[in-house]
Amino acid sequence: MTDMVYEQRDNEKEERLVRNLMDWYYQNQRDLIWRKTREPYRIWISEIMAQQTRITAVLPYYERFMKTFPTLKSLAEASEDEVLKSWEGLGYYSRARNLLKTAQIIQVDHQGDFPQGSAVLKKLPGIGEYTAGAIASICFDEKVPAVDGNVQRVFARIYENRMDISIPQSKKLLTEFVREVMPERETGIFNQALMELGALICIPKIPNCESCPVQGLCEAYKKGTQAELPVKAPKKAAKQESKTILLITNGAGEVLLRQRTEKLLGGLWEFYMIEEDLTEEEVLVYLEKIGISLEKITYIGAATHIFTHKQWNMKGYECKVKDGKGIDGFSFYAKEQIENLALPTALQFFRNWLSEESQIGFSV
Ligand code: SF4
Structure with a gap:
């Protein structure tokens, strides 16, 4: 042909x-x-x-x-x-x-x-x-x-x-x-x-x-x-990106979120995200450095999400802050408020966890 x-x-x-x-x-x-x-x-x-x-x-x-x-x-x-x-x-x-x-x-x-x-x-x-x-x-x-x-x-x-x-x-x-x-x-x-x-x-x-x-x-x-048929050139492999997702909560059980301004998922709401794969100890050190002390950290689990050209490999922790201190650019929201915010499907796993809320964890 x-x-x-x-x-x-x-x-x-x-x-x-x-x-x-x-x-x-x-x-x-x-x-x-x-x-x-x-x-x-x-x-x-x-x-x-x-x-x-x-x-x-x-x-x-x-x-x-x-x-x-x-x-x-x-x-x-x-x-x-x-x-x-x-x-x-x-x-x-x-x-x-x-x-x-x-x-x-x-x-x-x-x-x-x-x-x-x-x-x-x-x-x-x-x-x-x-x-x-x-x-x-x-x-x-x-x-x-x-x-x-x-x-x-x-x-x-x-x-x-x-x-x-x-x-x-x-x-x-x-x-x-x-x-x-x-x-x-x-x-x-x-x-x-x-x-x-x-x-x-x-x-x-x-x-x-x-x-x-x-x-x-x-x-x-x-x-x-x-x-x-049809003939289609193979796609390039999706770029792999590691993320650590932190559900940072205060004494009232509210969670820190911000609205994304990036092109990808712009306008949607997200939890605090670190562009690296961190262990619990590394999360503690990271948060200490930005002035956040924790009362308790809980491993939530891992999830992946595939976009057209990239894949997010995510690991999540719930981090209960000691003094209710937030982070610039983020605000605390009650769970009922979060129900009305649009979060990306990529974060569905962590959002679900939040509504079920595991009690397992350890104090620091
Ligand atoms: S058009 Fe598609 S379904 Fe129809 S005979 Fe050809 S290959 Fe088969």
Whole structure:
């Protein structure tokens, strides 16, 4: 196969591909709550939530978010804290911050009317080529592709295309090809049918070719090369980072927290964190140096969290301070207050510990 394969046109094959795919979708699509609407606000939220997340995992978050922010206006008027709290658990928090920014822009610059064209949508924070295509085709029937990893996989197999899908140029070529192949009408249905095929039938490892509506058109199926496709260069290994998480508590049982200002997890709340793997003794020495004396230290346990490019390897301690002294930039919060703060999933293990609160520990 050559890189140019998407340029070889076959009208009959393309027509059958479109017809089979759309017929199949009408009969087999999943009954998802956002498929009952073409309201752009709802489609936008569902598309942003579904990025990097399984649809089944998204459903409860989607319902909760819609209950909290039923309209674009209600989202535009929310605080960042409220939006992050509603997003808590979904990860990739920049998506939530961008939702808020975009809602505010639409409210102010577009008088609350969702922009209709994909070209305008693409300029809004957090809306890339794929999301703009999905919203514009589903809600406004624009003839514009929405190429995500599912669509790349499906086409790589049908056309036995061996371009590395992690290279932007291969996505660009495919997008242009899909634009040529897609029908003039019901473009949103076509885009969703492709995504659905990739999500349900043409799945990554072992595709369910026996139930596939485009099996007769699939080169990879004919040659038995499905498992080799799509071609994707291996990812670089995630960078390993060690952290010591300190749940610093005072006599009233309150815990020290601060709101992050870093790009990663910005706006979320965190416990005191040291960028090293420290033993109990080393924690005591560290805290003494910054003027904090402890009454008791308790080992909580270890947890890991994998981000896209890095992995946090964390160890946690509860540190009860002697005199209730805090640390600059941090404040003490009661457990009930912490319930209402958005903490990253990465710290879930330590937050859970806090609500269960172990009594084991030793005095120092
Ligand atoms: S026949 Fe198999 S490999 Fe080809 S598109 Fe269908 S599910 Fe994917």
